Structures are given as structure tokens and as C-alpha cells.
Amino acid sequence: MSIEDPTSFDPLERERWVRGTINDLNLRGILDRMDRNQKGELIIVDYKSGKAPMAKYKEPRFFALKLYAMLIKDELGEMPAELKLIYLKNSTIHTLKISEEDLIDVKNEILEIWENIKKAYKDDEFPATKNNLCDWCYYKPICPVFNDDAPSTEELRSINETIYDLKEEVEALDMFKDDNDIPKESPIGSKDRNKIQNKIKKIDPKKNCVIGFGITEKTIAKLRSADGLVVGSAICKEITRSLNNRQNPVTNVSKVVAKLRNKIS
Numbered sequence: 596m597s598i599e600d601p602t603s604f605d606p607l608e609r610e611r612w613v614r615g616t617i618n619d620l621n622l623r624g625i626l627d628r629m630d631r632n633q634k635g636e637l638i639i640v641d642y643k644s645g646k647a648p649m650a651k652y653k654e655p656r657f658f659a660l661k662l663y664a665m666l667i668k669d670e671l672g673e674m675p676a677e678l679k680l681i682y683l684k685n686s687t688i689h690t691l692k693i694s695e696e697d698l699i700d701v702k703n704e705i706l707e708i709w710e711n712i713k714k715a716y717k718d719d720e721f722p723a724t725k726n727n728l729c730d731w732c733y734y735k736p737i738c739p740v741f742n743d744d745a746p747s748t749e750e751l752r753s754i755n756e757t758i759y760d761l762k763e764e765v766e767a768l769d770m771f772k773d774d775n776d777i778p779k780e781s782p783i784g785s786k787d788r789n790k791i792q793n794k795i796k797k798i799d800p801k802k803n804c805v806i807g808f809g810i811t812e813k814t815i816a817k818l819r820s821a822d823g824l825v826v827g828s829a830i831c832k833e834i835t836r837s838l839n840n841r842q843n844p845v846t847n848v849s850k851v852v853a854k855l856r857n858k859i860s
């Protein structure tokens with residue numbers, strides 16, 4: 596293999612379950628590989644499908660492996676000597692020697708994170724932080740970073756419960772091949788499938804909407820999560836303004852479109 600010489604190490608274990616408890620925190624994970632090097636030392640190895648960061652940024656990526664090392668030491672009573680991250684995309688290996696002190700640090704760090712999680716849970720406070728993965732995030736349509744009037748957790752819970760109940764009604768209606776067979780005196784006897792589905796569409800916060808007309812520079816930022824926007828007002832206004840000022844409307848409209856696009860990106 597071009598990444599590492601398979602004869603240079605002895606893979607002790609692959610996909611080993613590791614678990615442990617610190618105070619009231621349960622940790623568990625699957626360690627990709629554990630080797631013994633030629634000196635007989637334990638090496639914790641993890642594969643990454645992505646690209647390696649620059650060497651100067653490598654350290655934070657070892658966080659999970661330090662936790663694995665801590666759990667392995669607790670379980671086997673043997674201190675691992677080194678951590679190894681193998682990045683498959685650009686065939687790069689990053690290594691880090693570790694000491695008992697590193698394990699104490701990582702233990703304190705995970706306990707601090709755990710305390711913060713418990714506090715956030717108690718206060719129901721989970722601030723969203725914009726990051727590179729937002730465009731792939733399932734919650735983007737209801738995330739407060741991208742929506743000025745995103746519903747609160749409580750509102751979302753109630754919305755989800757209502758949607759669940761409505762979907763149950765649709766399922767119950769679908770059990771009848773012919774709507775005429777639905778007993779009129781039953782709880783779904785007077786229900787209309789289309790009306791229920793429209794209701795679901797209307798209240799589902801994950802459902803994006805297509806909005807037309809009345810969209811201006813002032814209002815467009817609020818519509819970031821729409822599937823499509825018809826920006827009539829802003830463009831019409833710009834054409835009228837350009838013609839009145841004897842300017843080229845095409846150039847000016849292009850500028851307006853660029854500006855509007857910026858506001859929703």
C-alpha cells in the first residue's frame with residue numbers, strides 16, 4: 596500500500612468496541628484499529644475518509660482518539676504510546692505521541708463539555724453556530740441562524756405533534772379503498788384527505804415555500820429558506836428608475852439581482 600507498509604505493524608484488533616464511564620458520563624465508540632509497533636507499544640489508529648488538514652491544524656482532530664486511548668488504558672491497564680490518523684483521500688498519516696498528562700487533559704475537557712451539555716439541556720438553550728456544513732443540514736429551514744422567526748423548541752414540539760396526529764388521520768383514511776366505505780359516525784367520517792394534507796403543508800416548518808411578488812431588498816433576507824423567489828417588485832422598480840434616469844436598465848437590474856442574491860446567500 597502506498598499509505599503504510601502492512602509489514603511494519605502488528606494489527607492487534609480491528610473495529611474494537613471501547614466503552615467506559617467517567618462520573619455520570621457514559622462513553623462508547625468503535626476503534627478502527629489497534630496495533631503494536633516494533634517496540635511492542637500500543638498504537639491507536641483511526642481511518643478518515645476525508646482529506647488531511649495541514650499539519651499545523653492536526654492536533655484538534657485527535658480528540659476522539661485521545662478518548663479512545665483513555666478508555667483503552669482504563670480497560671487494559673496499558674498506556675498507548677501513539678495515536679495515528681490515516682486520511683484516505685490524500686494518503687496522509689498524522690501521528691501524535693501521548694502521555695498520561697494528555698489523558699488527564701482530555702478527561703477534563705470531555706467533562707467540561709458534558710457539564711455544558713447538561714446545562715444547555717436544563718436551560719433548553721442550544722445556540723446554533725453557522726458553519727461549513729449548514730448547506731447540508733436537515734434543520735436549516737427552521738434554524739434560527741437562517742430564519743428570523745424560527746419556532747422555539749416548544750413550538751416545534753407542538754407543531755410536530757399536530758403533524759403526527761394529522762398524518763395518522765390520513766393513514767386511517769387510506770385504509771379504506773373507497774371513501775364511501777368510511778363509516779360516517781367514526782372519528783374520521785367527516786374528514787377530507789386533501790384538506791388534512793393542505794393543513795400539514797401549511798404548518799410543516801420544514802416545508803419551504805415559493806413566494807412571489809412584493810419582494811424587495813428589505814424583505815428578501817427573511818425568505819432565505821424558500822425553494823424559489825419571484826422578485827417582481829425590486830426588479831420592476833429598478834427598470835422604472837433606470838428608464839426615468841435614462842440609464843441602462845439591464846446593467847442596473849443585474850446589479851440589483853447580485854445584491855438580492857447576496858442577501859439570501
Ligand code: SF4
Pocket residue numbers: 723724725726728729730732733734735738739740
Ligand atoms: S443550519 Fe443551523 S442547526 Fe444546521 S448546522 Fe447550520 S447553524 Fe447548526
